[in-house]
Amino acid sequence: MPDRLRIPRPTxxxxxxxMREAGLRLRDGIGQISSRQLGxxxxxxxxxxxxxxxxxxxxGQPGVGYPTRDLHDRIRHAMGTDQKWNAVLVGAGRIGRALLAYPSFDREDFRIVAVLDADPALAGQTMEGRRIWPMAEMSHLVREHGCRIGIIAVPREAAQAVADQLVRARVTGILNFAPRRVEVPASTCVIxxxxxxALEQxxxxxxLASANGASS
Amino acid sequence: MPDRLRIPRPTxxxxxxxMREAGLRLRDGIGQISSRQLGxxxxxxxxxxxxxxxxxxxxGQPGVGYPTRDLHDRIRHAMGTDQKWNAVLVGAGRIGRALLAYPSFDREDFRIVAVLDADPALAGQTMEGRRIWPMAEMSHLVREHGCRIGIIAVPREAAQAVADQLVRARVTGILNFAPRRVEVPASTCVIxxxxxxALEQxxxxxxLASANGASS
Structure with a gap:
């Protein structure tokens, strides 16, 4: 059993x-994977x-590698994605819609179970098959579905207020797509x-590459 | 004039x-900003x-800070965003649509000037006000608009072929939203x-936080 506390963040x-590579090889029925192949x-x-x-x-065994299934499952366990992670999505705009449609956000282990939006006109409508709820329902939805994750997909101006509401509703992790830092208590994680x-980087x-090219 | 080659990536x-914070303060007419405020x-x-x-x-001047405009412009210059960056977006699906609508992707310095998609049925249609072009037009569009950036917003399976095409069309930077690594020559940058x-992190x-909480 891996000790999660010892794993550094870059690792x-x-x-x-x-895990993703192991998953793809599993799907293709490949039973072994080597560190060289992964690298x-x-x-x-x-x-x-x-x-x-x-x-x-x-x-891994020299010349053989790691058993793919075992490797995949050990990583899943270390990352905690062998648990179920239910999430509420706040913001029924274009980013929210794209996330709902993104394959990673509808898997066995991660599910967006409810969508909320501050616009009262949207309440009761559906987006990508999910019903849109008014913000006042947040605590209730989080509790009912056991959501540990809240996803912020609202404009910059609204992001902090949404983060505050998510913290009050007792999610423990926030995935923030708004272009600003949100402040939360130390007990809440934000990615x-x-x-x-990304664009500016x-x-x-x-x-940098063209300067290096010019100077070499 | 800052020496771009000396700036480490985390910096x-x-x-x-x-720069974003300086920009917001500029908008609000605040002439000075301190390292403490930024921090x-x-x-x-x-x-x-x-x-x-x-x-x-x-x-910065102790007790006064940095002049906001000067700070903003120096960072812009160091990052290279005082230049114009035209981009082609490949993939007219939901992620592509969300990116077109995202404020960061339609600024003075960054513009998505063309959208391409492999589906011939989409060619000639428009998405968020941009015309969708067939893939065969890529080199022509990149040349015509002087695009240095290509954005990959296609499914995993198609991502490498699109990256290869973007390299052949001579973009020098790729922003990759597909969930896989794309291989490109060393002269092309990929973010x-x-x-x-992000979700698994x-x-x-x-x-980790709950384990730390339990063990403390």
């Missing part, structure tokens, strides 16, 4: 990627892969997905 | 956030903020935005 991020697919050295996987208390930062990298 | 990421808004120490901003060759990894963090 946890790579474990997600290893090649993901652009990492096999030493890095082996070091990360050692946190799971598992070591932000920020398209603006890309501009920075492209300029 | 570059924070510079994006500082408080972003959850960073003011020492970290000062260290990052020192890469711009600028130091991936991966919702699945959140599960990991929530479990």
């Amino acid at each position: 946890a991020k790579r474990l997600s990627l290893y 090649e697919t993901l652009g990492l050295t096999d030493a890095q892969v082996r070091k990360d996987l050692a946190y799971l208390g598992q070591s 932000s997905v920020d398209f603006t930062v 890309l501009a920075f990298e492209v300029n | 570059a990421k924070r510079l994006s956030l500082y 408080e808004t972003l959850g960073l120490t003011d020492a970290q903020v000062r260290k990052d901003l020192a890469y711009l060759g600028q130091s 991936s935005v991966d919702f699945t990894v 959140l599960a990991f963090e929530v479990n």
Whole structure:
């Protein structure tokens, strides 16, 4: 049994990627996977892969690799995605719609069970097959479905108020798609997905690469 | 003039956030901003903020801070977003639609100038006010609009082929929303935005927090 407390965050991020690769190979009926194969697919050295996987208390067999199913399940357990994660989505705009349609947000382990929006005109309508609820229903929905995750897909201006409401409704994790930092108590975890930062990082990298190219 | 080659990547990421805060304060007519204010808004120490901003060759005045406009413009220049960045978006599905509607993807400095899709039935239709083009038009559109960025918003299975096409069309940066790594030559930069990894990281963090809570 892996000790979650010992896994560093950068390793946890790579474990997600290893699990995905293992899942694809499982689907294709491939019973073994080596650190070299994982490394090649993901652009990492096999030493890095082996070091990360050692946190799971598992070591591959030289020349054979890891049993795919076992590797997949150990990572799932370490990441906690062998549990059920129900989520409420706040914001029935275009980002919310895209998330509802995104395959990752409707899996066995993660499910958006309810959509809420501050616009009273939307209450009672459906989006991608889910009913839209008024904000006042949040606590009730979180409790009823045992939601541990709230997803913020509202404009910047509304994000903090939504975060406050999610904390009051006792979700323990927030996935924030609004382009701002939200403040929450230390007992609540926040992961932000920020398209603006991603775009600006890309501009920075492209300029860096062309400067390096010009100077070499 | 800042030397872009010297700015570390983690600093570059924070510079994006500082620029956003400076932009908001500019909009509100606030002429000065301190490292303490920036740090408080972003959850960073003011020492970290000062260290990052020192890469711009600028130091704040004790007790006064940085002139907001100057700070904003220096970061913009360092990140390269004082240039124009035209992009082609590949994939006219829900993610593509959400990106077109996202405020960050229609700014003075970043513009999605064309949308392409492999489905011939979509060619000639419009999405969020942009015409959808067949894939065969990619090189032509990239050249005509001087696009340096390609955005991949297609399903996993199609992502590598689209990346190859974007490289052939001579974009130098790729923003990848497909849930897989794409392989490109070293001269092309890729930034991936991966919702699945974000969701799994959140599960990991929530479990970690509750384990820490239980053990303390």
